[in-house]
Amino acid sequence: xxxxxxxxxxxxxxxxxxxxxxxxxxxxxxxxxxxxxxxxxxxxxxxxxxxxxxxxxxxxxxxxxxxxxxxxxxxxxxxxxxxxxxxxxxxxxxxxxxxxxxxxxxxxxxxxxxxxxxxxxxxxxxxxxxxxxxxxxxxxxxxxxxxxxxxxxxxxxxxxxxxxxxxxxxxxxxxxxxxxxxxxxxxxxxxxxxxxxxxxxxxxxxxxxxxxxxxxxxxxxxxxxxxxxxxx
Amino acid sequence: xxxxxxxxxxxxxxxxxxxxxxxxxxxxxxxxxxxxxxxxxxxxxxxxxxxxxxxxxxxxxxxxxxxxxxxxxxxxxxxxxxxxxxxxxxxxxxxxxxxxxxxxxxxxxxxxxxxxxxxxxxxxxxxxxxxxxxxxxxxxxxxxxxxxxxxxxxxxxxxxxxxxxxxxxxxxxxxxxxxxxxxxxxxxxxxxxxxxxxxxxxxxxxxxxxxxxxxxxxxxxxxxxxxxxx
Numbered sequence: 195x196x197x198x199x200x201x202x203x204x205x206x207x208x209x210x211x212x213x214x215x216x217x218x219x220x221x222x223x224x225x226x227x228x229x230x231x232x233x234x235x236x237x238x239x240x241x242x243x244x245x246x247x248x249x250x251x252x253x254x255x256x257x258x259x260x261x262x263x264x265x266x267x268x269x270x271x272x273x274x275x276x277x278x279x280x281x282x283x284x285x286x287x288x289x290x291x292x293x294x295x296x297x298x299x300x301x302x303x304x305x306x307x308x309x310x311x312x313x314x315x316x317x318x319x320x321x322x323x324x325x326x327x328x329x330x331x332x333x334x335x336x337x338x339x340x341x342x343x344x345x346x347x348x349x350x351x352x353x354x355x356x357x358x359x360x361x362x363x364x365x366x367x368x369x370x371x372x373x374x375x376x377x378x379x380x381x382x383x384x385x386x387x388x389x390x391x392x393x394x395x396x397x398x399x400x401x402x403x404x405x406x407x408x409x410x411x412x413x414x415x416x417x418x419x420x421x422x423x424x425x426x
Numbered sequence: 427x428x429x430x431x432x433x434x435x436x437x438x439x440x441x442x443x444x445x446x447x448x449x450x451x452x453x454x455x456x457x458x459x460x461x462x463x464x465x466x467x468x469x470x471x472x473x474x475x476x477x478x479x480x481x482x483x484x485x486x487x488x489x490x491x492x493x494x495x496x497x498x499x500x501x502x503x504x505x506x507x508x509x510x511x512x513x514x515x516x517x518x519x520x521x522x523x524x525x526x527x528x529x530x531x532x533x534x535x536x537x538x539x540x541x542x543x544x545x546x547x548x549x550x551x552x553x554x555x556x557x558x559x560x561x562x563x564x565x566x567x568x569x570x571x572x573x574x575x576x577x578x579x580x581x582x583x584x585x586x587x588x589x590x591x592x593x594x595x596x597x598x599x600x601x602x603x604x605x606x607x608x609x610x611x612x613x614x615x616x617x618x619x620x621x622x623x624x625x626x627x628x629x630x631x632x633x634x635x636x637x638x639x640x641x642x643x644x645x646x647x648x649x650x651x652x653x654x655x656x
Contacts, residue, residue: 221477221496221500221514222477222496222500223493223496223500224477224493224494224495224496225494271554271555271556271557272554272555272556273552273553273554274551274552274553274554278552281552282552285552292552292553294553294554294555295555296555296556296557296558296559296560297476297514297518297555297556297557297560298514298517298518298521298522298557298559298560298564299559299560301514301515301517301518302515302518304515305515316522317522317563317564318522318559318560318563318564319559320563320593320594321591321593321594322559322590322591322592322593322594323546323590323591324555324559337594364511365494366492366494366495366505366511367475367477367478367479367494367495367496367511368494369478369511369512369513370477370478370513370514371513371514372513373513373515374513374514374515401513
């Protein structure tokens with residue numbers, strides 16, 4: 195019997211190695227796999243490359259991982275947040291590397307990794323500083339930039355419900371990077387609030403089919419009190 | 427004749443008037459978000475949010491906020507009946523794939539050829555781009571909403587952007603607190619001026635030639651006592 199459900203977040207992350215590239219879901223406060231990130235800090239893996247839309251807020255989540263000194267490099271689209279002081283201090287001290295990627299390119303690079311695409315031409319960023327040093331090409335008179343897939347060793351995603359085959363559904367805009375990241379990593383770990391019986395998720399409505407998911411772990415639903423607001 | 431700059435809300439209202447029924451629209455973070463407050467109630471307009479929402483509605487009533495339902499600025503929003511959620515890759519496919527009819531963006535500078543600079547002031551600031559470059563190249567119509575002049579009185583419409591570029595030749599129209607300006611192959615065309623502002627004064631403030639639209643040229647001729655159309 196296939197059972198991707200693991201008993202705890204610690205068990206889910208036990209084999210994450212130093213030097214891994216970790217795709218971390220979430221946009222603002224929505225869809226952040228907070229319990230998995232906390233468990234990654236406790237697990238101790240270091241020298242990590244973190245892929246996330248942002249670079250952490252306050253001292254929780256990705257910011258806590260940065261503060262703990264576990265991150266070598268951040269790949270993101272928007273590291274400048276109102277309370278992104280942990281990243282800012284490390285960045286200015288030269289202690290963390292930043293690869294800035296336009297948000298759609300970030301997402302499409304992970305899609306390409308998950309879909310077996312070798313590289314792709316995108317119009318985004320053509321002629322800008324973010325295309326410097328990259329191969330470009332004019333196609334039908336329009337400029338494009340060659341971008342390469344972005345693969346994860348591990349993906350940490352937050353979904354609403356999952357089953358033992360790893361099928362997932364999300365909630366509202368918390369879906370954001372989850373489905374794409376799930377497809378782009380060797381090992382995808384999904385934290386969910388509910389584990390349901392096989393067949394309980396409507397097959398017409400499953401957002402991430404279980405083939406993209408390695409492990410599912412249930413976490414308690416928390417009342418979140420703070421709302422992150424900042425520019426995106 | 428004297429003139430007064432219009433407020434941010436008035437610019438937003440002016441932009442909202444130009445958004446037609448059925449348009450798929452992305453409103454950028456910051457000033458452009460105000461446009462959402464002025465959309466004509468008698469038109470169905472689809473607001474897109476980069477984090478995976480179509481049919482985005484206004485802010486919820488206090489106490490009704492849902493942490494899983496936020497906009498690109500990470501503020502709580504609502505979903506209209508008929509709205510949809512989708513993941514990030516689909517959301518940016520909607521942009522790059524030219525499915526969005528209009529996006530309204532703020533800007534530091536717009537060049538005479540429609541180059542846009544709105545993501546980075548350069549220098550010491552931590553660079554952050556978000557979805558700005560994807561929107562700039564993707565939407566069928568990129569409209570900029572900004573104040574015409576910087577705080578120190580320099581024109582934000584420039585011969586050539588000095589801030590880092592977001593996109594090349596992407597801006598079609600600029601709405602400022604002084605005028606509505608089209609970017610055309612012939613150059614910049616002033617389509618509307620705030621009441622009392624003469625085209626010559628707008629040119630002086632902008633520091634470069636602005637072609638008057640036919641209507642503005644006709645009005646200027648009238649004010650000089652010329653007979654129009656003879």
